[in-house]
Amino acid sequence: MARFLLLRLGLIVVTLLVISFAVFGVTEVLPGDVATQILGQGATPENVAVVRERLGLDDPWPMRYASWVGGVVRGDLGESLVQRLPITEMVGGRLVNSLILASFTFFVAMPVAVAVGIWAGVHRNSFGDRLASMFSLVAISLPEFVTGVVLIIVFSTTLGWLPSSSLVEPGTNPLTRPQILVLPALTLTGVMFAYVMRMTRANVIEVLETNYVRSAILKGLPMRQVIWRHVVPNAMLPTISVITLNIGWLLGGLIIVENVFSYPGIGRMLLTSIQTRDMPLLQALALLIAATYAVSNLFADLAYTWLNPRIRFA
Amino acid sequence: MATATLTPAESERGNAATRAVVGLARGARREFGYAWATPAGRIGLPLVLVHVVLAIAGTVLAPFPATEFHLLDRFSGPTMTYWLGTDEFGRDIFSRVLSGATSIILVSAAGTALGILLGTIVGLSSGYAGGKVDEVVMRVMDGLMSFPALLLALLVLTTLGSSHINIVFTIGIVFTPRVARVLRSATLSIKTMEFVQSARLRGEPAYYIIFREILPNTTPVLTVEASVRLSYAVLLASSLGFLGLGVQPPSSDWGLMISEGRAHIANAPLIVLAPSVAVASLVIGVNLLAEGLREARELPKGERTP
Numbered sequence: 001m002a003r004f005l006l007l008r009l010g011l012i013v014v015t016l017l018v019i020s021f022a023v024f025g026v027t028e029v030l031p032g033d034v035a036t037q038i039l040g041q042g043a044t045p046e047n048v049a050v051v052r053e054r055l056g057l058d059d060p061w062p063m064r065y066a067s068w069v070g071g072v073v074r075g076d077l078g079e080s081l082v083q084r085l086p087i088t089e090m091v092g093g094r095l096v097n098s099l100i101l102a103s104f105t106f107f108v109a110m111p112v113a114v115a116v117g118i119w120a121g122v123h124r125n126s127f128g129d130r131l132a133s134m135f136s137l138v139a140i141s142l143p144e145f146v147t148g149v150v151l152i153i154v155f156s157t158t159l160g161w162l163p164s165s166s167l168v169e170p171g172t173n174p175l176t177r178p179q180i181l182v183l184p185a186l187t188l189t190g191v192m193f194a195y196v197m198r199m200t201r202a203n204v205i206e207v208l209e210t211n212y213v214r215s216a217i218l219k220g221l222p223m224r225q226v227i228w229r230h231v232v233p234n235a236m237l238p239t240i241s242v243i244t245l246n247i248g249w250l251l252g253g254l255i256i257v258e259n260v261f262s263y264p265g266i267g268r269m270l271l272t273s274i275q276t277r278d279m280p281l282l283q284a285l286a287l288l289i290a291a292t293y294a295v296s297n298l299f300a301d302l303a304y305t306w307l308n309p310r311i312r313f314a
Numbered sequence: 315m316a317t318a319t320l321t322p323a324e325s326e327r328g329n330a331a332t333r334a335v336v337g338l339a340r341g342a343r344r345e346f347g348y349a350w351a352t353p354a355g356r357i358g359l360p361l362v363l364v365h366v367v368l369a370i371a372g373t374v375l376a377p378f379p380a381t382e383f384h385l386l387d388r389f390s391g392p393t394m395t396y397w398l399g400t401d402e403f404g405r406d407i408f409s410r411v412l413s414g415a416t417s418i419i420l421v422s423a424a425g426t427a428l429g430i431l432l433g434t435i436v437g438l439s440s441g442y443a444g445g446k447v448d449e450v451v452m453r454v455m456d457g458l459m460s461f462p463a464l465l466l467a468l469l470v471l472t473t474l475g476s477s478h479i480n481i482v483f484t485i486g487i488v489f490t491p492r493v494a495r496v497l498r499s500a501t502l503s504i505k506t507m508e509f510v511q512s513a514r515l516r517g518e519p520a521y522y523i524i525f526r527e528i529l530p531n532t533t534p535v536l537t538v539e540a541s542v543r544l545s546y547a548v549l550l551a552s553s554l555g556f557l558g559l560g561v562q563p564p565s566s567d568w569g570l571m572i573s574e575g576r577a578h579i580a581n582a583p584l585i586v587l588a589p590s591v592a593v594a595s596l597v598i599g600v601n602l603l604a605e606g607l608r609e610a611r612e613l614p615k616g617e618r619t620p
Contacts, residue, residue, distance in 0.1 A: 018457045026469045137605070141597035143549050145556045146590045149572055149579070153587070157580045164579075252464030256553055260576075270465075271557055274472050286469055290461050297460075 004305060012298050019290040020072065023283055024065050068283070077284040082276045087284045091266065095288070098254060098265030100174050101188070104181055105250065109189040110196060114239065117200025121235070122227060124205055132201075136194035144253045148187040148260035155183060166263040174263075184261045188253050192246055199242040203235035210234075237308055244300035248293050334525045341533030348610035355606020361599030369419040372412035380413035380566045381405065389582045401571075401585045402578055410566040411588050417561050418568055418593075421478055422547035425485025429547075430540050432486060433493020438524050438532070440494065441501030452498065455491035463488045467550060471559045478561065481554060485547050493539055500535045504528050534611040541604035545597050552593050568593045 071078060077087035120129040156164035166180035174181055207213060208231060216226045255267035266285055273281040349355035383403045390400040398407040440451040467484045474480040505528060513527050554560045555569025568589035575585035
């Protein structure tokens, strides 16, 4: 177990390095000179040279990469080209907003999805099961921006119950007006719910067909006990790895949903940085999102290991 | 090697590539036939076909050019002239949805094909090679997968600039590791089978075993994977369009139509609803088809890697 932990932690350091290298590489090959971009098109060559010198743009790329990564490790993500502010300051509040939205979604959608999945698996081919399967197929098939826009049409422009955009007053926190979280979270929930529910259902069905469950039933255990003691614990393990895979989807969904509802999180900021070609900001945000994904994968792996006696006691 | 007279075995080997392609096409047709027998396939296949036909015939069927302005008929509701009404420039929504179908289906299908091609080659070769090679290749694939799909696509497109070709390339890159993983695990179970062993004992070269012995036996997995990937390709391409990194205006793109139509949701919801229904019905169709293909072969539901 300790060996596994060490190995896994070592692997995450390698993964983060590879990610940082890829992000740096991708944004480095971009055409266009940062110095010219800062100074505007009318800049004299002398001024451009001075700025290049100051930003260290003439250094060979390994040095620039090293200084960037060095800065990231010290918590310094560089300076935004457009806003001229330290990125670490700009990102902080946005990251909190995104985490609030993501965890709101995650902790509401997951338990419900698992519960529905277990129910549907146990009552296989019942009317409710078919309904849940149909709903999940539609949910998987709808892009987030379609769900979001349709929800806006229904709950905002038609019924007028909820706000159509989720702007947050500067200096406040989304939790002070929780109603702005409802539609974005509902949009994100759709896909997550569907995946986890389908996977849980499939696993429950698979476990129900095993010999140990059959003998549990045949020795006369009440069905409730068979399900909670034998089926659910064994069906949950593979479900956890699916939840992990879906964190990546959740992060991608976050980028879209934040833009549908103008929610001030890192996804919205990422698109702005692309539109304004603010490379240092884009680099920082891409790194942040990929790192979040890698770290949450790590946690899911650990949870999987801890819950799996075959690995825990190995 | 003298090539003047080829033994039958050698001439068959020479045609390996052509035969592999023909074999795959036959295999795919067989799988679609099986899928047709399932309820999901019975709905999914026609739904996809309707989209494909509309995508091909779209420009002929469309009553107006997709970019034509009718400034006197802005925000028109559905009429006999404009079946689904018009948008803020008086462009015919129905024509725009039709022309959007052509581009999204072309881009998604080509991107999927690229991802499947690369992923299959990588997955089969890596799985067949095994050992250190396999280890290294799969680590690289894992590295690619450590980026959320949409983030990777955004980064690549920001770097390359947005165009049809680049979106196809992006989808291909995003899909390659995911396809490779699935095909590799199929290969691992096939390569221990007797017909593969006997081919190896006959002294067949690796490429022959991989593409003529193993590949044909992966068609059930491959067709399911291709259809699942296609549904993600449509989602990814339309999402990129929505974020403004898809096809550039004024040519029409479903995602972009929805993004731009949001400003007029209150007085002209059809601008948004028409492309929404289009993209939803296409993806639902592809997903049902995937479901049918899977059910027909009784393949496990399996985890879907978005």
